Each structure stands twice: as C-alpha cells, then as structure tokens.
Amino acid sequence: MQRSVMATADGRSSTQQLRLLCLDGGGVRGLSSLMVLKMLMEMIDPDNPPKPCDYFDMIGGTSTGGLIAIMLGRLQMSVQECIDEYTTLFSSIFTKKKHRVGWGGKLQGRFDHEALEAGIKRIVGEKLNDENALFKDNSSNGGCKTFVCATSATTSETVIMSSYYSMRRLNDIRNVARIWEVGRATSAATSFFDSIQIKGSTYLDGGTGANNPINKLWAEADDAFRQGPDWRLEDNLLCMVSIGTGQPLLKKFGDSILGTDILDALVDITTNTETTANDFQQAHAQIFEQGIAYRFNVEQGLENVALEDATSAGKIEEVTRRYLSIEKSNAPLRRCVSRLKASEGMSICI
Structure with missing residues (x-):
C-alpha cells in the first residue's frame, strides 16, 4: 500500500x-460494523468500492473486530468478501459444547475453539494459499498495517499483536505467530472460547481490556508513523474512523454454569466500550470538531441481540440499514467520506 502525502508549493x-x-x-454484531464500513466504501466509489486496505494506512481491532481487521488488513479482503466469510464463520462456530466441564473439572469455553481455528485456517488458506501463514507482513511496502488486541493470562494486561515491526515490542512473537493463532488470541472471549498459547504465553480475548481499541490505535499510529521528535499525529491525520457494534443490553445465556462473575465481566466490557469512546472524544475534542475523527455506532435496535446469536443476521442488517439512512447518521457519513477523499487529485505517493 502507498501512503500519500500533501505537497507544499515548492514540492516538499x-x-x-x-x-x-x-x-x-461485539460478537456477531460485528456484522453491523461491516455494513457501516461497506456504506463508506460505496459512498467513495459506488461502482467500484475500494478495499479498506487500499484506503487506510492502519486498521486495528479487538475480539471479533480483531478478526475483521485481520481479514480486511492482513488478508486484503473487500468488505463484501469479509461480510460473506464473517457470516459463514459465525454460523458454524456458535454451537454449544455438550460439556462445559472437561477432564479434571476444568471449565471450558461454551463454544468449540477448534471450529473457530478451522474456519480461520480455511479463510487464510484460500486467500494466501497457506493456512499457516504468519501474521507478520513481509510484503515490500509493508501493506496496510494491521494489529489486534489480546489479553495476557499472566498479567491481565492488553497485548498488541501486529503485522508490522514496533520498537516497543520484542519481535519474537511476531516472527512465529500464525494468522489463525492471532485470530484465536483476540477472540478467546471470557467463557466463549478456550484460551490459546503462543510461544509459551497464554492469551485471552482482548475485549477484557480494550474492547474499543481506539486508544491503542492512536498509540500504535503515533509510534509507527512518527518522523522525528516534533512530529505530532494530529498534524498528520487526514481521517480517523471508529466503528462500534451497536449498544447492547446484555442478558443471561441460560447456562447455569456461567457464573455471575463472568456475567459481570461481560457487562463491564460493553459499558467500558462506550466510556472509552466518550473519554477519547473528550480528550481529542479538536479532531472531532474539525471533522477529522468520526465514531459510528448503532444506538438503538441491537440491545437484545446476544453476542453469540448467529441467527440474528437479518435483524442486524435491518437495524443497521435504518441507522445508515437517517440524517443523524447519514450526514456524518457524508462528511467522513469527503474527508477520506480529501487528498485525491492532489497527492504524491512515497
């Protein structure tokens, strides 16, 4: 992928x-995020919507948002390709395990992590002809920089796994982590899927610490693109887009073995997602006021869609289509597209 820079009058x-x-x-509600993104790409070019990897310099996500980031960024899928694979993947993996308690009384995830692994491997194999391809991007231009958030089971801290090199992280995991392993790590949600080990370390779903990874995206971009001590990200930002999965109303899953501590944790995750969005917007108010940064998130209609309800695709689509059509949402979408296209026709590539 080529990054564009604005040129001054003297060519600098x-x-x-x-x-x-x-x-x-946001579980299956990630379909709503994809529909918002599809709308943005179609508004840029209705006849030939661009791939997000050709329009964004960096894509970051958590949990199912992390899986989407992998497909759009590292696997360079179009939004429609991603929607097709996403719906197929989740209709196949969200089936309850027969036994929540394994050998030795160990509590297992409610859903089959092997089905998730197989689904990700199939997608990677079809796109890259190697189901065990590394998440590390060895392409000459580095491609679209992609990262996901996971949680260290040892420290409970958010861990970034990236396709690109970072001076803030040892390179050992990046050198060995396969795409399907990274996908498993970011989506090993509390009680949903079993954890995964990569190079001796155990990882859980990143949603427990960064379900909305907007602060992580800001920090990653600031590091990855910095060009000297006086460089500031806000001065080099054309557009920043944050997409939610709808504001949910969590409900019990009807599984008596799912303890109240896990339910409380899931409630905290979804509450913190919007708190993070609001706090970020307050801390970076200027880029929102200037029309540089945008947050899109369905406000009503997805409250009763459970994270694992793979049968709700029709409802998610219907509610999101309504959200995209109303002026309160559509006007910011139009402004965002104008911003995304602002450098077209007056940029040089480096």
Missing part, C-alpha cells in the same frame, strides 16, 4: 495524510 512533503480505522469487539 508537509503531512502524511494518514487514514486510520478502529473496530470494536
């Missing part, structure tokens, strides 16, 4: 004009 490059995309976690 001034700003990098970066475009960033952030994707929340």
Whole structure:
C-alpha cells in the first residue's frame, strides 16, 4: 500500500495524510460494523468500492473486530468478501459444547475453539494459499498495517499483536505467530472460547481490556508513523474512523454454569466500550470538531441481540440499514467520506 502525502508549493512533503480505522469487539454484531464500513466504501466509489486496505494506512481491532481487521488488513479482503466469510464463520462456530466441564473439572469455553481455528485456517488458506501463514507482513511496502488486541493470562494486561515491526515490542512473537493463532488470541472471549498459547504465553480475548481499541490505535499510529521528535499525529491525520457494534443490553445465556462473575465481566466490557469512546472524544475534542475523527455506532435496535446469536443476521442488517439512512447518521457519513477523499487529485505517493 502507498501512503500519500500533501505537497507544499515548492514540492516538499508537509503531512502524511494518514487514514486510520478502529473496530470494536461485539460478537456477531460485528456484522453491523461491516455494513457501516461497506456504506463508506460505496459512498467513495459506488461502482467500484475500494478495499479498506487500499484506503487506510492502519486498521486495528479487538475480539471479533480483531478478526475483521485481520481479514480486511492482513488478508486484503473487500468488505463484501469479509461480510460473506464473517457470516459463514459465525454460523458454524456458535454451537454449544455438550460439556462445559472437561477432564479434571476444568471449565471450558461454551463454544468449540477448534471450529473457530478451522474456519480461520480455511479463510487464510484460500486467500494466501497457506493456512499457516504468519501474521507478520513481509510484503515490500509493508501493506496496510494491521494489529489486534489480546489479553495476557499472566498479567491481565492488553497485548498488541501486529503485522508490522514496533520498537516497543520484542519481535519474537511476531516472527512465529500464525494468522489463525492471532485470530484465536483476540477472540478467546471470557467463557466463549478456550484460551490459546503462543510461544509459551497464554492469551485471552482482548475485549477484557480494550474492547474499543481506539486508544491503542492512536498509540500504535503515533509510534509507527512518527518522523522525528516534533512530529505530532494530529498534524498528520487526514481521517480517523471508529466503528462500534451497536449498544447492547446484555442478558443471561441460560447456562447455569456461567457464573455471575463472568456475567459481570461481560457487562463491564460493553459499558467500558462506550466510556472509552466518550473519554477519547473528550480528550481529542479538536479532531472531532474539525471533522477529522468520526465514531459510528448503532444506538438503538441491537440491545437484545446476544453476542453469540448467529441467527440474528437479518435483524442486524435491518437495524443497521435504518441507522445508515437517517440524517443523524447519514450526514456524518457524508462528511467522513469527503474527508477520506480529501487528498485525491492532489497527492504524491512515497
């Protein structure tokens, strides 16, 4: 992927004009995020919608948002390809395990992690002809920088797994982590899927610490694109897009073995997602006021869609289509598209 920079009158490059995309976690409701993104790409070019990897310099996500980030960024899928694979994947994996308690009384995830692994491997194999391809991107231009959030089972801290090199992280995991392992790590949600080990370390779903990874995206972009001590991300940002999965109303899953501590944790995750969005917007108010940063999230209609309800695709689509059509949402979408296209026709590539 080529990054564009704005050129000054004398031909010198001034700003990098970066475009960033952030994707929340939210189980099957990630379909809503994809529909919002599809709308943006179609508004850019209705006849030939661009792939997000060709429009965004960095894509980051958590949990199912992490899976979407992998498909759009590392696997360079179109949004429609991602929607097709996403719906197929989740209709196949969200089937209850027969036994929640395994050998030795160990509590297992409610859903089959092997089905998730198989689904991700199939997608990777079809796109890259190698189901065990590394998440590390060895392409000459580095491609669209992609990262996901996971949680260390040892420290309970959020861990970034990226396709690109970072001076803030040892390179050992990046050198060995396969795409399907990274996908498993970011989506090993509390009580849903079993944890995974990569290079001796155990990882859980990133949603427990960064279900809305907007702060992680800001920090990653600031590091990855920095060009000197006086460089500031806000001066080099063309557009930043954050997409949620709808504001849910969590409900019990009808599984008596699912303890109240887990339910409380899931409630905290979804509550913190919007708190994070609001706090970020307050801390970076200027880029929102200037029409540089945007947050899109269905406000009503998805409250009763459970994280694992793979039969609700029709409802998610219907509610999201309504959200996209009303002026309160559509006007910011139009402004966002104008911003995303702002550098077209007056950029040089480096």
